[in-house]
Amino acid sequence: MEINLISDTITKPSKGMLNFMYDSNVGDDVFKQDPTVNELEKKISSLFGMDCALFFPSGTMANQSAINILTIPGDQLICSKYAHVYNYEGGGVSFNSGVSCKLINKPRGLFNHQDVIDAINPPDFYHSPNTSLVCIENTTNKGGGACWDLDEIKKIKKVCNKNNLKFHLDGARIWNACVEKGYEYSDFGKLFDTISVCLSKGLGCPVGSILICKEKYFQKALKIRKIFGGGMRQSGYLAACGIYALDNNIKGLSHDHRRAKEISNLLKESYFVEEVYPVETNIIIFKNKNQFSTQDFINFMDHNGVKLIGMGDNKLRLVTHADYTANHHEKFMNLLSKINAENLLM
Numbered sequence: 001m002e003i004n005l006i007s008d009t010i011t012k013p014s015k016g017m018l019n020f021m022y023d024s025n026v027g028d029d030v031f032k033q034d035p036t037v038n039e040l041e042k043k044i045s046s047l048f049g050m051d052c053a054l055f056f057p058s059g060t061m062a063n064q065s066a067i068n069i070l071t072i073p074g075d076q077l078i079c080s081k082y083a084h085v086y087n088y089e090g091g092g093v094s095f096n097s098g099v100s101c102k103l104i105n106k107p108r109g110l111f112n113h114q115d116v117i118d119a120i121n122p123p124d125f126y127h128s129p130n131t132s133l134v135c136i137e138n139t140t141n142k143g144g145g146a147c148w149d150l151d152e153i154k155k156i157k158k159v160c161n162k163n164n165l166k167f168h169l170d171g172a173r174i175w176n177a178c179v180e181k182g183y184e185y186s187d188f189g190k191l192f193d194t195i196s197v198c199l200s201k202g203l204g205c206p207v208g209s210i211l212i213c214k215e216k217y218f219q220k221a222l223k224i225r226k227i228f229g230g231g232m233r234q235s236g237y238l239a240a241c242g243i244y245a246l247d248n249n250i251k252g253l254s255h256d257h258r259r260a261k262e263i264s265n266l267l268k269e270s271y272f273v274e275e276v277y278p279v280e281t282n283i284i285i286f287k288n289k290n291q292f293s294t295q296d297f298i299n300f301m302d303h304n305g306v307k308l309i310g311m312g313d314n315k316l317r318l319v320t321h322a323d324y325t326a327n328h329h330e331k332f333m334n335l336l337s338k339i340n341a342e343n344l345l346m
């Protein structure tokens with residue numbers, strides 16, 4: 001049996017999801033005539049208490065569209081040095097929108113409102129790029145699934161208002177953040193100009209992201225999605241997965257979080273581990289002691305049927321998800337215990 005802890009994106013649609021997909025009504029979404037896409041968009045915009053939502057093929061395209069809508073070429077956005085928009089979207093910020101990033105170097109992909117104030121270029125100093133947008137990620141991916149404190153986000157929002165900055169949330173894993181912290185989706189809807197969310201991570205859909213926005217951005221969102229090649233036809237089959245996931249798969253996230261914490265507790269007691277970063281949700285980032293190279297460790301785990309990835313900087317990552325079952329968890333925990341009991345890495 002293979003245990004895949006590489007990402008929560010590796011999940012395959014369940015029977016229930018596939019059946020729901022099969023039975024859905026579809027139309028041509030480029031003409032906005034797919035009833036299932038329209039239903040999903042309506043469901044998500046009302047969950048977040050925002051005006052509009054638009055279905056996208058990927059989270060990258062949703063983020064890139066938001067950035068394009070909220071900036072003009074030459075602008076600068078503020079984000080964490082761990083941000084997905086900066087690290088993992090192929091340089092799209094500059095390629096698609098002619099925008100640069102001012103990076104905040106704080107642990108776990110989090111920062112505070114003073115960091116934002118410090119990162120804003122003085123608007124009257126014409127030599128520097130015009131700061132026009134702040135992007136945050138909740139939960140943080142490269143930051144190890146960390147959750148933002150809502151009060152800090154509110155403070156950043158105030159800074160944005162005062163300095164005429166737009167505010168985008170990369171909420172690829174907002175579901176995990178809300179389950180863990182007990183926040184409502186609408187708490188976030190009130191604070192941001194645009195929010196992207198992924199259906200294809202913890203919620204177990206094969207494809208799909210949504211850009212949620214204020215009414216005034218909707219036509220621009222539709223246009224830029226078309227320009228990026230993201231207008232799809234009978235995409236209701238994919239949107240159906242999202243509807244099914246929102247109704248059925250949110251509750252499973254607390255199991256993912258519990259299992260991640262159990263794994264992290266065991267790693268903390270392991271002789272080969274130098275440090276485990278705090279685990280709040282479904283992502284575990286840890287560092288092995290120097291003598292246990294990350295590649296050797298990945299290979300050893302692979303031989304034992306467990307897949308994980310390195311994150312650079314000598315760090316390793318494990319992600320729990322819907323297809324990581326109780327059975328997988330027991331096997332994996334047993335393997336970690338056995339490594340410890342029998343010094344298997346020595």
Ligand SMILES: *Cc1c(COP(=O)(O)O)cnc(C)c1O
Pocket residue numbers: 057058059060061063084085137139140141170172173198200201209
């Ligand atoms: C996965 C992810 C995205 C979007 O990724 P796609 O693979 O393009 O769907 C965006 N932001 C974060 C934080 C992510 O983890």
